[in-house]
Amino acid sequence: MKATAKAHTNIALIKYWGKRNEELILPTNSSLSITLDLFYTETTVEFDERLTTDIFYLNGEEKGTDETAKVSRFLNHVRKLTGDTRFAIVSSQNHVPTAAGFASSASGYAALAAASSKALGLELDGKELSKLARRGSGSACRSIYGGFVEWKKGVKEDGSDSYAVPILDQKAWNLSILSVMIESKQKKILSREGMKRTVQTSPFYDGWLKATEQELRIAKKAIEKRDFEMLGETLEKNAFKMHATTLGADPPFFYWQPATLEIIDCVQHLRSQGLLAYVTIDAGPNVKVICQPDDERKVFQTLNEIDSVKEIFVCHPGPGISYL
Amino acid sequence: MKATAKAHTNIALIKYWGKRNEELILPTNSSLSITLDLFYTETTVEFDERLTTDIFYLNGEEKGTDETAKVSRFLNHVRKLTGDTRFAIVSSQNHVPTAAGFASSASGYAALAAASSKALGLELDGKELSKLARRGSGSACRSIYGGFVEWKKGVKEDGSDSYAVPILDQKAWNLSILSVMIESKQKKILSREGMKRTVQTSPFYDGWLKATEQELRIAKKAIEKRDFEMLGETLEKNAFKMHATTLGADPPFFYWQPATLEIIDCVQHLRSQGLLAYVTIDAGPNVKVICQPDDERKVFQTLNEIDSVKEIFVCHPGPGISYL
Structure with missing residues (x-):
């Protein structure tokens, strides 16, 4: 009735940007990510018949109604799989500092999916675990696997074919991912809200879907051939397109x-000097820079000289779900 | 055989962004502009049978082969209308400082069209003059008229229905247009090249065309109703869409x-305080801010406090072509 799991956060190279079903969290396009080594969530779930409600601890602190309700809603999906009615104590340690520029929802829901399903005696394979994690947060479905991961959007109404698959192990191709943090005000538009408004109102959304499908194919080809320039150009184009929408x-x-x-300009300037580095940007002002490990130091030093850069976190491909 | 004309520059509120015919300069979408009072070109053209080539003076200085060839190509269109074969001396005074953030091609070709056609004894009406100016530079066709002007894209292959029409006289609705100049490096991608690449490769171009058609209708409705908020919101959305492509x-x-x-953020902040000001941006880094005359001083002072702002030029609706 008790299990502990650990999941790492991931960064999308081909972006998840738009849902076709808000309730089931089904995306309008497939996406591609790298799971990262540096940031992760460790979660213990224990079901107990004596509990009269779910309890949620985050970093040792009991959370209030709103946050616990989200966890409960997720646990309901797991309980439904077994017909169980017991409540649980969930205890999460989040090693994803807000200041690092990554959402903790991906590693958070991946770890919760793994720990809660195991605690109820379910032996879910990666595919089922990925679908379960997806119900908490779309990008969480990719954090089940390490290295390069594709989230296949699926076409079915019930979401049964919308899950992640591993496409290259973390050890097969080492890359450097620098998360560049800038001085910034609070994010004004949450990604959930931003993608919804974009899907509903942007005349560029059809163009996004068509282009992304093609860019995903090119990115997978680049990974297969270990062609870093091809991968980098594609991921940067994809990020710009997402922001254009x-x-x-x-x-x-x-x-x-x-x-x-400023950071985009700096990276493009490095590239004009022959150094292969590329940017990607999620639903916020911070920039992630992707380069090859041999260039990591030079890229770090160059970015670090920009006044508005507050901190840089250097990541590499990391592992998928593990149980402790 | 000699005539002098004066034409003012204009700023597009609904952007001209893409050609369907490069040679005839036919646009893919209709556009809407305000002719401005502050910046203009004065051009004298004299045809003379003793000349063996066209000669072009700009601000008192004789120009070289490349620039003179452009003027000659334009004069060929006028000569073709009359069957004339004489060469001309063209003398232009350009009161559009490069540092003011406006292209001088609009006022330049509008003045050249007016002066050269008059010098050859042609009495072109506004429509014919607009079509002629268009052959030099697309946006020049709008500088024939003062105030608010629409360039109707037309549908014919030969361009005979692609010309500007006046939609509201300069005196009928006064607005303030602040050209905000920032410290900047040389423009990397010329607008001609930028729009061409966009038409040929951007998956957002179809969305742009559809949205622009609708935004032009809304902008014209707003002008008809003198609804500044409606006009401002529409022109800002249109500029963002152009840059998204x-x-x-x-x-x-x-x-x-x-x-x-920074400037966009400043203007949007003013708006959150209830002051109606809106941005538009052409193929460069500078921003034009549109507001009502009563708010002009406050907008000027606020923008002037931004460190990266180098200079601000305050314009108002100006007149169309005149002959001197």
Whole structure:
């Protein structure tokens, strides 16, 4: 009735941007990510018949109604699989500092899916675990696996074919991912809200879907051939396209800040000097820079000289789910 | 055989962004502009049978082969209308400082069209003059008229229905247009090249065309109703959409610089305080801010406090072509 699991966060190279079903969290396009080594969540779940409600501890602190309700809603999906009615104590240690520029929902729900299903005696394979994690947060379905991972969007109404698959082990191709944190105000538009508004109102959304499908194919080809330039160009183009769609939304919005453009400019300048480094940007102002390990030091030093850069976290491909 | 004409520059509120015919300069979408009072070109053209070539003076200085060849190509269109074969001396005074953030091609070709056709004894009406100016530079066709002007894209292959029409006289609705100049490096991608790459490669171009058609209708409705908020929201959305299309081009590019985002942020902040001001941005990093005359001083002072702002030019609706 008790289990502990550990899951790492991931960074999308081909972005998940838009849902076709809000309730089941089904995406409009397939996406591609790298699971990272540096940031993770460890979660213990214990079901107990004596409990009269779910209890949620985050980093040792008992959380209030709203946050616990989210965890409960997720546990309901697991309980439904076994017909169980017991409540649980969930205890999470989140090693994803907010200041690191990664959402903790991906590693959080992946670890919760793994720990809670194991605690109830379910032996879910990666595919089933991925589908379960997806119900908590879309990108969590990719954190089940290590290395390069594809989330296949699926076409079925019930979401049974929408899950992640591993496409290259973390050890098979080492890359450097630098998370570049800038001085910034609070994010104004949450990604959930931003993608919804974009799907509903942006005249660029059809173009996004068509282009992303093609870019995913190219990115997978690049991974297969270990062609870093091809991968880098593709992921950077994909990120720019995602951000373009938000400028077409009604009302329009954008996640970029002045320092975001400074970092893009710096990376493109490095590239004009022959160093292969590429940017990707999620639903916020921070920039992630992808390069090859041999160039990591040079990229770090160059970015670190920019005044508006607050901190840089250097990550590499990390592992999938593990049980402790 | 000699005539002098004066034409003012204009700023697009609904952007001209993409050609369907490069040679005839026919646009893929209709556009809407305000002719401005502050910046203009004065051009004298004199045809003379003793000349063996065209000669071009700009601001009192005789120009070289490349620039003169452009003027000659334009004069060929006029000569063709009359069957004339004489060469001309063209003398232009350009009161559009490069540092003011406006292309001088609009006022330049509008003045050249008016002066050269008059010098050859042609009495072209506004429509014919607009079509002629268009052959030099697309946006020049709008500078024939003062105030608010629409360039109707037309549908014919030969361009005979692609010309500007006046939609509201300069005196009928006064607005303030602040051209905000930032410290910036040389423009990397010329607008001609940028729009071409966008039309050919951006998956967002279809969305742009559809949205722009609708936004033009709304903008014209707003002008008819003198609804500044409706006009402002529409022109800002249209500018963001134009810039979004470039992020989808292959390779992607963008005209914004860090200070561009600072100014957008400042204007949106003013708006959150209830002051109606809106931005538009052409193929470069500078921003134009549109507001009502009563708010002009407050907007000027607020923008002027931004460190990266180098200079601000305050314009108002100006007149169309005149002969001197």
